Amino acid sequence: MSIEISKVIRTKRKTIALQITDDATLVVRAPFGVSDEIIKKVVEKHKSWIEKKIREVRARDPKVAKKEFVNGEGFLYLGKYYKLHIVDKQDVPLMFNNGFFLLKSYVPVARELFVKWYKKMAYEKISERVEWYAGARGFKYNKVNITDAQKRWGSCSSCGNLNFSWRLIMAPLPVVDYVVVHELAHLEERNHGEKFWAIVKMLFAEYERYQDWLKANGYMLTL
Numbered sequence: 001m002s003i004e005i006s007k008v009i010r011t012k013r014k015t016i017a018l019q020i021t022d023d024a025t026l027v028v029r030a031p032f033g034v035s036d037e038i039i040k041k042v043v044e045k046h047k048s049w050i051e052k053k054i055r056e057v058r059a060r061d062p063k064v065a066k067k068e069f070v071n072g073e074g075f076l077y078l079g080k081y082y083k084l085h086i087v088d089k090q091d092v093p094l095m096f097n098n099g100f101f102l103l104k105s106y107v108p109v110a111r112e113l114f115v116k117w118y119k120k121m122a123y124e125k126i127s128e129r130v131e132w133y134a135g136a137r138g139f140k141y142n143k144v145n146i147t148d149a150q151k152r153w154g155s156c157s158s159c160g161n162l163n164f165s166w167r168l169i170m171a172p173l174p175v176v177d178y179v180v181v182h183e184l185a186h187l188e189e190r191n192h193g194e195k196f197w198a199i200v201k202m203l204f205a206e207y208e209r210y211q212d213w214l215k216a217n218g219y220m221l222t223l
Helices: 036-045 047-058 104-137 166-170 173-185 194-203 207-220
Strands: 005-011 017-020 026-031 074-077 080-087 094-096 100-103 144-147 154-156 162-165
Touching (some): 026 036, 036 047, 074 166, 080 104, 094 104, 104 173
Parallel strands (some): 080 100, 144 162
Antiparallel strands (some): 094 100, 154 162
């Protein structure tokens, strides 16, 4: 039985990449000049891996279904779920106090309010962690930016800007630290060679544990 390809995206990239999406479909990213026949052969070659990943996606935690913003619904913040409470009165549209409290009249724009709140907290916490780890190694960076990236947790630009997805603030703090250290290490080593990982390990000895956590659970960091 052949594997069904949901979408083929051709770009200026040099290699073929296979991606299993959050709805358990296969997306292939390929260079412009690569034929459909070659793509099919690559997919067939990696059939076992694709089927394994599809099974993993289908077995995921049901708590990550699209949010409905209703009473009692759980929302992640630094690795813990906190319940949402819809209230009739409070001074601000959305408040956090060992739980999320949302004014009833703002339910139609709840997602926008949550994203704004997550971005604010992400900037505060990630900036703090960047400063700490940068000081430990003597890294010199330009500034911290919070992005809307859905798949890329962090990046480091050639001019020293450190970019992080706001979704990262949903993860446990050690996972945040791993991504922070990863991007700071790129200030010294642009690629992922031995020197790069040696820097990461020196600053964060248990990085592999949290790297694995992100690979296995990153899909949960969403609204």
